[in-house]
Amino acid sequence: MFKKFLMVLALTVSAVSVASDAVDLKDPYKMVRQVSDNTFQRITRDQALIKQDNEHLRVIVSEELMPYIDYKYAALRVLGSHVSKVRAIKDPAEQKQAVEDIKRFIDVFQQYLVATYAGVFTQYTNQQVEFGQSKAFAGQDVVLVKTKIVEPGKPEIKIDFKVREDRSGEWRAYDMVAEGISLLDAKQSEFQGILRQQGIEHVSNLLEQKSTLPVQFRGEGGDE
Template sequence: MLKKVIVLLILSVVMLSSGFASAQVSLDNPYKAIKQVAGNTFERLAKDQTAITKNPNHLKKVVEDELLPYIDYKYAAYKVLGSYIQKIRSIKDKDEKKAEIAKVKRFIEVFKSYLVTTYAGVFTQYTDQIVEFDPAQKVEDKKIVMVGTRIVENGKPDIHIGFKMKKNKKGQWRAYDMVAEGISLLDAKQSELHGILRKEGLEYVITLLDKKSKLPIQAKG
């Protein structure tokens, strides 16, 4: 059930209501940003269908070009590591601390690649669902907002999806988490890795995610 929800979470960022035209992404409003990124991605998927059919790994290229620039993967990686970051900050030995910080930097890069592969794999499952987006609202002085969407499919209850958006120092909004019916994608990943991280260490987790990130994308079916 959780896997299905996560699939719907990721699908929702690239699906549109019919008739939406692709546009240049503006990051000054989180509501507009989500809808515009979705539009550009959907348009690119349609345009590159021939290349995707010949080589499903081309989906990774689409994700890197159309989605990754609008995902705050660094902040998401820190959230997944959770208390491990606090543990590093408390290290007194300079050399030990430097080594652990280097591992965190490697984890961020591997986590980014892992996200690309995860998103690319989910795109093979797209059918004909419709996603409705909350209308744009003023965000004023807020730094984190939840942008709501609804997945609509005939004969099934609507599924409510929320995108957590964070504003950076430049005033640009990027997504860092997705929540479906109360289930956070980051919380799920943190729970999955917490025990492994505590038992095996960060080096093991980096190796694990690196292997997953390099898995080839399989065509649907």
């Protein structure tokens, strides 16, 4: 399921064209469009380097995409109730270690996203993406940026990007909802059992192992 979400995201990011390189972090709708365009332009510009080594896609994802994804907030959402349990720990030394474990999970989660996005970008083809109409967002701290992927002979895929405003007034994406299913909810469901049974360190180790695999698309039946 997660791989399917990321493939949809890669297609969305890869199919949009806007004129400016500057990213407007004060407007969630413009931000999504501009980041999409900048990432795609970089992939096109660096094709020679990518053909030499797919690992260059990690550089592109790190520089063009990740600064506009609120991966810290997303990671905490994935951990869910585990974060509340850490806050309730009374022993100072134990709580300090638990906080360090969460910090490591956030770092590894970022690396995992970079590796996985890089993998799905190896599958880029020329799909068409249509953006929904921008709406007034004053006074809101979360908005949905609606898109749909249109490809001849295939059903439309509806996507909502959840974008949140931080304390400085800048907007970044933290989740996507494909046909009513949230990426973060899917990952949270996947990890909750492992967190309860084997702990956060085990989950972080799993993600770290996957993050260091060579950049390639692994598909629905392969490693995520």
